[in-house]
Amino acid sequence: MAELVFCEPTELYNILNQVSKLSRLAEPNYLCLLDVRNKWEYDESHVITARRVKQKGSEYLIPESVDLECVKYCVVYDRNTSTLGVIFEEDDDEKSDKDGRVPVFGDAVECGKVLSHFTRHPVYILRGGYERFSTMYHFFRTQKIIWMPQELDAFQPYPVEIMPGKIYLGNFNQACDPKVQKDLKIKAHVNVSMETGPFFLGDADKLLHIQVEDTLDASISPFFRHLCHFIDIHLELGSVVLVFSKLGISRSCAALLAYLMHRNGQTLKRSWVYLKRCKNNMCPNQGFVNQLLLWEKIVLGDTVTDILDSLY
Template sequence: MAGMVLCEPTELYNILNQYTTLTRLADPTYLCLLDARIKEEYERDHIITAQRSKKNENDEFLPPVCIDLECVQHCVVYDGYTASLHMDTPAIRCAEIMEQKSQNPVHILKGGYESFSALYPFLRTVKIIYTPQELESLLPYPVEILQHRLYMGDLKQAENPQMLKDLKIKAQVNVSGTTPNVSVKGSSHVLDITVSESTDSDLSLFFQEVCEYIDSHLNSKHAVLVFSRLGISRSSTVIMAFLVYHLKCSLQDAWTHVLKCRTRARPHRGFVQQLSTWEEHVLGNKVTDISDPNF
């Protein structure tokens, strides 16, 4: 059996908001999200795209119909409150059934629906059935790097006033090379850094300025969004530079964390070299071997 692990709310938030051209939620092999609460609670509201886990006549949970758990990348189960794997709760009992079919560990949402919906009320819904077209039209939010403090996204997300409002974004770092919509600029302070995506661009010239800017806003309890045109290279480079600066962690640790939050994040080779130099500047020596094929 694949086993069970606890899933922090921020981890589920990022799972829900992965995308390529379209949201990953449109892929039936990506996520199976199961609500183990009673029918009345589920119908009142639930996490977006969640299915209610059904039971048989013996009050035992059943694997979902029309979903091959062996092929699903993420299986996440929640009830109202489960906070530990050592509890006897609906989510635990449901996960025990799902792990018999799943090839990957079944995730149990820590704190359940109550915790998640308090943190991300905008991801609650009463909608039960989605057509493929409706799933494809869902708009992903910027991924969360530091809970409720630091986000990474793309230009379209930075220009979406509702997303900025939902995430309480008060400051932005724009490395998209494009000027965002004026109305969006009016909703938060924006630091514009003009650097192209080419391999000979030197983004490191701005690392110190950007890190101090983000730090100052985080210290003022302001949520910050870092965005580039596609949310892949320049934005992830800035985020990694900040994590090395702010947490005094290695580039390897920053890299691992960012890719866990946004699986498509990928600084190009020139930016990787600049991050390596930055790591040496901040930490006093090079800790990360960027010749590793993973970089």
């Protein structure tokens, strides 16, 4: 039986925004997102791609079209579950404790327990449920129930969230999209590419442009100190920062690895593992990784990460 674990809203947001060549939501065995609220609540609005779990009496009916054995992420949410343990409801029945309370599990947990018998992977329970997620990511609410394969292929992911509500990692197209800027409240940009765009015209203090090619011999490390200072300053000002490159896979990831090492005083390996969880197709080129190892020595006073054993 698979275990039940909490999924933070930011984790679900990042799961929804992963890409390979297209959005990973188009992959049939990538995500099974299940809503166990009542029909009225689900019809009013739900998280994009979520399917409603129907009940027959007290029995949860698992969608027949889903092969849970093969699904990588199975995420369940109800209205506002905040614990995986028992909660208590007032009742006068004989099953209640001495204070007249009945121990029960939240709907998402109850459903998750059923699902855990059908999958090898953990079943994720969304912490805070729909209420918390939809408050944080209102732009992912929908009334749409059926998603055609071509619609999922065409789904335009948002930048992934690296520090909740503070730093995002994306690509050039996302950085040029006014809706993305508005929805995520982006106020400052770090452009780690050769391309230029119409960002903050007349407000250069909110744009750092690091012009570097994505090649093995390109030098990115001379920009690390300025990059870290720029991001630190804008976080202190309360600005939300988007770090991006052309594809959002190599140069921008190298820049954010350098920043995470600086901010948290941690190894390249630990920063790598964290960033990989946020963006699973990150892949800084070998030349950038070698420069990050030298940056690790500057940040920590020694080289700790073994590139051969720890990263690729």
